[in-house]
Amino acid sequence: MSTILVINSGSSSFKYQLIDMDTENAIASGLVERIGESSGHTTHRGPSGTSERTLEIPDHTAGFRAMLDAFAQSGPSLDDDPPIAIGHRVVHGGKRFFEPTIVTPLVELNIEDLSDLAPLHNPANLEGIRAAEKAFPDVPHVAVFDTAFHQTLAPEAYTYAIDAELAERHRVRRYGFHGTSHKYVSEEAARYLGKPLADLKQIVLHLGNGASACAIDGGRSVDTSMGMTPLEGLVMGSRSGDIDPAVLIHLSRRAGLDTDGLDELLNRRSGLVGLAGRGDMRDVTRAAAGGDASAERALATYLHRLKHYIGAYFAVLGGLDVITFTAGVGENSEVVRAGALEGLGALGIRLDPERNAVRSRDPRTISADDSAVTVLVIPTDEELEIARQTQAAIA
Ligand SMILES: Nc1ncnc2c1ncn2[C@@H]1O[C@H](COP(=O)(O)OP(=O)(O)O)[C@@H](O)[C@H]1O
Numbered sequence: 001m002s003t004i005l006v007i008n009s010g011s012s013s014f015k016y017q018l019i020d021m022d023t024e025n026a027i028a029s030g031l032v033e034r035i036g037e038s039s040g041h042t043t044h045r046g047p048s049g050t051s052e053r054t055l056e057i058p059d060h061t062a063g064f065r066a067m068l069d070a071f072a073q074s075g076p077s078l079d080d081d082p083p084i085a086i087g088h089r090v091v092h093g094g095k096r097f098f099e100p101t102i103v104t105p106l107v108e109l110n111i112e113d114l115s116d117l118a119p120l121h122n123p124a125n126l127e128g129i130r131a132a133e134k135a136f137p138d139v140p141h142v143a144v145f146d147t148a149f150h151q152t153l154a155p156e157a158y159t160y161a162i163d164a165e166l167a168e169r170h171r172v173r174r175y176g177f178h179g180t181s182h183k184y185v186s187e188e189a190a191r192y193l194g195k196p197l198a199d200l201k202q203i204v205l206h207l208g209n210g211a212s213a214c215a216i217d218g219g220r221s222v223d224t225s226m227g228m229t230p231l232e233g234l235v236m237g238s239r240s241g242d243i244d245p246a247v248l249i250h251l252s253r254r255a256g257l258d259t260d261g262l263d264e265l266l267n268r269r270s271g272l273v274g275l276a277g278r279g280d281m282r283d284v285t286r287a288a289a290g291g292d293a294s295a296e297r298a299l300a301t302y303l304h305r306l307k308h309y310i311g312a313y314f315a316v317l318g319g320l321d322v323i324t325f326t327a328g329v330g331e332n333s334e335v336v337r338a339g340a341l342e343g344l345g346a347l348g349i350r351l352d353p354e355r356n357a358v359r360s361r362d363p364r365t366i367s368a369d370d371s372a373v374t375v376l377v378i379p380t381d382e383e384l385e386i387a388r389q390t391q392a393a394i395a
């Protein structure tokens, strides 16, 4: 059996899947959570069921070891049947990386060099790569970049209107993220509808802990809401998304916040956390339904921003065939889907409330039959997409 192990590292957690490339089925998958907190947690699903452990996981290296222990204890054995390659999600590829790339010491240096553009993500990605190289020194490691899918953005979509020379020197431009997910989901949408990708104007709303919108024309990313870093755009779990840049100037002058303080504010104490004191959309929608005023405000702000991007991308695309919701919030929250599309009948967007209420792990249509724009829910599978690209890179 040829398998590929995929590591999708986040700032305080990582997900993994061992995928059989002949069938594209996950033989094992799991989650290592709360890395760096006093009690970490692992969940491993393998052929013999699900096993969980609570233990201290100080860093991603320890997290990787905890994953190897889970494989050793609950199977399948990675010693008896080692993967043919390891695929790694790397969030920021800057201007250098547009393709899945076999990891070398030079590639690692470049990923490290891009860390200040993705401080929550690239250091964790690199730590995952290094731990994996120690455990599997004899197989190729492939980096698959979140930024790669957005290489098709036109200059007017990636340019910030500041001093051009300064921007060039400091690599300031829109790169965009979640590209692996936007690519996978937009291709799945075309497949589900039985229509050529080349004929479709699509908006994909990737709403997880981090969230981004993407306008896709004929399979090419033409605009996306995240920017130079994964901070711009939509309201997220703990990130602000769009904000008047002068707010930073004001807060540094009047509230005594230095650059680290501003970084911490915008990346960790903003978004749903900043507005409602909690970053998980399940808690926010529950509290809002119970009449909690700050949760109501947080949800309304989140939905207003989403609607704003849907309208903007309709205009950028010059028409629209499909809107697809994906990732944790997009796949699971009927309240968010309904709220984001409420009042968009004039754009030909009409939800069917009964279809929207269906809970399922399958791709599904949630728009009404008379809706000009088809609205879908499609579960993302970044790990499968990374495995496919890893296989192509080593072929
Ligand atoms: N039933 C649900 N209703 C609303 N939100 C949900 C539900 N299930 C999961 N979520 C949201 O999904 C988020 C995680 O999404 P996910 O795509 O796994 O994020 P990430 O990959 O960024 O960690 C959680 O923080 C939670 O807010």
Ligand SMILES: CC(=O)OP(=O)(O)O
Pocket (backbone or CB within 6 Å): 010, 091, 121, 146, 177, 178, 208, 209, 210, 211, 230
């Ligand atoms: C790029 C990004 O924000 O990723 P995540 O949603 O996994 O935090």
Ligand SMILES: [Mg+2]
Pocket (backbone or CB within 6 Å): 208, 209, 210, 327
């Ligand atoms: Mg994610």
